[in-house]
Amino acid sequence: MRDFCGGEILRPAITRFVINYIALNSLLKRRDGLKSDQWLSSHFATSHDGQEVEGLVNNSNFWSRINKIV
Secondary structure, three states, rough: OOHOOOOOOOOOOOOOOOHHHHHHHHHHHHHHHHHHHHHOOOHHOOOOOHHHHHHOOOOHHHHHHHHOOO
């Protein structure tokens, strides 16, 4: 995942209460990397789990909710 997005999506936080914000904010920053051609050509994109993740990444409602939370 690090290769697709240009960095870590999750990273350790000082408190457990901040980790959710950090994770969501990191996802927003790396949103374009999650839709890369490199992902589409990987074997993970054709797996069942990969298709579920791709469904979330392509869901505009998912991104609008993350935007509101952050």
